[in-house]
Amino acid sequence: MNQRSKLTVDFAGLGIPPGNYALPAPGTYDGYDRLEQHFTGDLQLSGLAPADVEFLRDHFAEQVTEHREQAMDYFTVKVPRRFAATTPDGRATAWARDFAADRHAVKSLLLSGPTGTGKTYYAWSVLRAVAETGTQLRWQMHTAADLYAGLRPRDGEDSQTAFERIANAHLLVLDDLGASKWTEWVEEITYRLINHRYEECLPSIFTSNLPPAELRDALGGRVASRLTEMCDRIVLKGDDRRKGGAK
Ligand SMILES: Nc1ncnc2c1ncn2[C@@H]1O[C@H](COP(=O)(O)OP(=O)(O)O)[C@@H](O)[C@H]1O
Ligand SMILES: [Mg+2]
Incomplete structure (x- = not known):
């Protein structure tokens, strides 16, 4: 073999x-x-x-x-109903192809924009595009809040193993970065996660409501400077789509 x-x-x-x-x-x-x-x-x-x-x-x-x-199949099982019909645009499709061709060479993405502008939708559309390439590489999607909840140390549970599984995902999507209550522990775990992916050249897709000028204050200099270096930024604009009618 x-x-x-x-x-x-x-x-x-x-x-x-x-x-x-x-x-x-x-x-x-x-x-x-x-x-x-x-x-x-x-x-x-x-x-x-x-x-x-x-x-x-x-x-x-x-x-x-x-x-x-x-x-x-992997995408269909994981995608929430609301985002099941997302359609990737040209940029999402091109990113997915680059990822499938060489996952260590592709830049991470930072999707920013106010609430309701379609950041989570866009992230899922990239994941659909990734699935459409047929790549055997696997991705994980977590909201930052769920990730912190899952990694909080508990009696008898090895959160280090859980941390490593997430930190080493071929592609990690972290939704709503900076929206959770920012504590020292949250900052430390976010730093360790992002730093690991930065050092290993592992691609991630982050979404955040935070305007660029507020990243540093909200996430701390160590996290913000790595994000800035490792990511291409996609800014989503427009009105809150949730106010338009669809819940
Ligand atoms: N490009 C799009 N086409 C159609 N519907 C969209 C699009 N982007 C977002 N939506 C819809 O608008 C709503 C808000 O999008 P969402 O991605 O949750 O916003 P955000 O994550 O920025 O708060 C959702 O119901 C979503 O399905
Ligand atoms: Mg969202």
Whole structure:
């Protein structure tokens, strides 16, 4: 198995999106020797017979479909009813593709804007776009308030394990940062979380009602300066959509 993990496939050449796919099993194709030469890097796609390339493309395309179904199932199970029909815009879709291609290279996002401008909606739309890429990378979405409630030390419970599970998520969405009562403990746990993701180049999506000028005062300099460096900011404007009629 170890040896197989060193094998490579020219997915771009096949038109297959980046992902973690199983190779065809030996003996499932007549020209398997040639395919193997491609996997070991000795033969480029252009050196294969057209039928070989077609076989490979079909083989991986099937897994693309499976992966997409799994990723959409994961999204569908987790998304709250209110945000189930979110549609990603071009920017959300592009971000999701970059994330799926190289999760350590993509910048985090900070969605800001007053209450009701669609920050949570936008965050879920990015998660839908992530699911649509079919990536096997997994995300977690927490409101900051729930996260703090879940991580509060309790007798006999190891909150460090829970902390690490969240801190190491492939993609972490933290909704309503700065909206909870800010205590020393909240500041410390927020700092540890954000600093860990900053140091490990793990992408996050934060949402906050706080205007940029108030970030530092509200979250503390250590948190605010990391957020500023690691995030692209998306500002949501407009009226409170909740006042328009829909509850
Ligand atoms: N782009 C959008 N299209 C349609 N409805 C939206 C959009 N953005 C937000 N909404 C709706 O507006 C309401 C407020 O959005 P929400 O994301 O909860 O705001 P915020 O998180 O900024 O307080 C929700 O009912 C949401 O479904
Ligand atoms: Mg919200």
